[in-house]
Amino acid sequence: MAVDKGYMSGSSTMLVLAILAEKPYYGYELIKTLKQRSNDTFDMKEGTLYPILHKLENDALVASSNQEVSGRVRKVYAITEKGSRALAKEKQEWNEFSMAVNQVLTFGVV
Amino acid sequence: MAVDKGYMSGSSTMLVLAILAEKPYYGYELIKTLKQRSNDTFDMKEGTLYPILHKLENDALVASSNQEVSGRVRKVYAITEKGSRALAKEKQEWNEFSMAVNQVLTFGVV
DNA sequence: TTGACATACCTAGAATAACGAGGTATAATA
DNA sequence: TATTATACCTCGTTATTCTAGGTATGTCAA
Numbered sequence A, B: 001m002a003v004d005k006g007y008m009s010g011s012s013t014m015l016v017l018a019i020l021a022e023k024p025y026y027g028y029e030l031i032k033t034l035k036q037r038s039n040d041t042f043d044m045k046e047g048t049l050y051p052i053l054h055k056l057e058n059d060a061l062v063a064s065s066n067q068e069v070s071g072r073v074r075k076v077y078a079i080t081e082k083g084s085r086a087l088a089k090e091k092q093e094w095n096e097f098s099m100a101v102n103q104v105l106t107f108g109v110v
Numbered sequence C: 001t002t003g004a005c006a007t008a009c010c011t012a013g014a015a016t017a018a019c020g021a022g023g024t025a026t027a028a029t030a
Numbered sequence D: 001t002a003t004t005a006t007a008c009c010t011c012g013t014t015a016t017t018c019t020a021g022g023t024a025t026g027t028c029a030a
Helices: A012-020 A027-037 A046-058 A081-105 B012-020 B027-037 B046-058 B081-105
Strands: A062-069 A072-079 B062-069 B072-079
Touching (some): A012 A081, A012 B081, A027 A046, A027 A072, A046 A062, A072 A081, A081 B012, B012 B046, B012 B072, B012 B081, B027 B046, B046 B072, B072 B081
Antiparallel strands (some): B062 B072
């Protein structure tokens, strides 16, 4: 990660879901997209992503299918209805968390 | 934690330093202050705080001294010059990180 | 005065999450 | 043909937090 890896903890799953909320992606493509969207701040490793995708699929938050993309079969992941609901909840938690952090950091600052 | 514990990872140390940046605190007091400042979002456990304080002291980011506070000897922690510099850096990293998250979450949203 | 509760500091072990480093295979390109 | 990029995967290490305990003191009500 470009940022301290500790920060990533907990938000990785949400970030993956957020990317998939737009349209289906396959793993490798997802990493590149995440990197782009974050202006090179997030450089998620494959050793991080694939276990996350497998867990998401296991929990039925995403569904995978083998599809031919530009002449090659790839495992494409799509978000499910359940996944969309989970994402909405995680976004809410993230907002609560980040606001609380900013509140502590800016205490006393006018 | 009131929020998912995963989110805390990485920011706990920064939050402790941020509290100490205002004035010296002893451990127990610090937990209560953090909880107040965050509107009950952060409920840090003692098993989390004390190891953090010990590590911070070991790295010379804080300094401790036994002081009598309201008729009782307590271990009071104060931020050092080095600690202030570390806090400034961590704040910067936090800003970079949270902005990147928000950028990914709000992609395509007008 | 005695028992319960809050205060106050601490540690060991379990759980979780991300990473590094490796493996395997195919396609493109020089 | 050799190298690089693509593409998916797993295992073991490391880092961080929590749970659950231990110890001790002060306060307050029954």
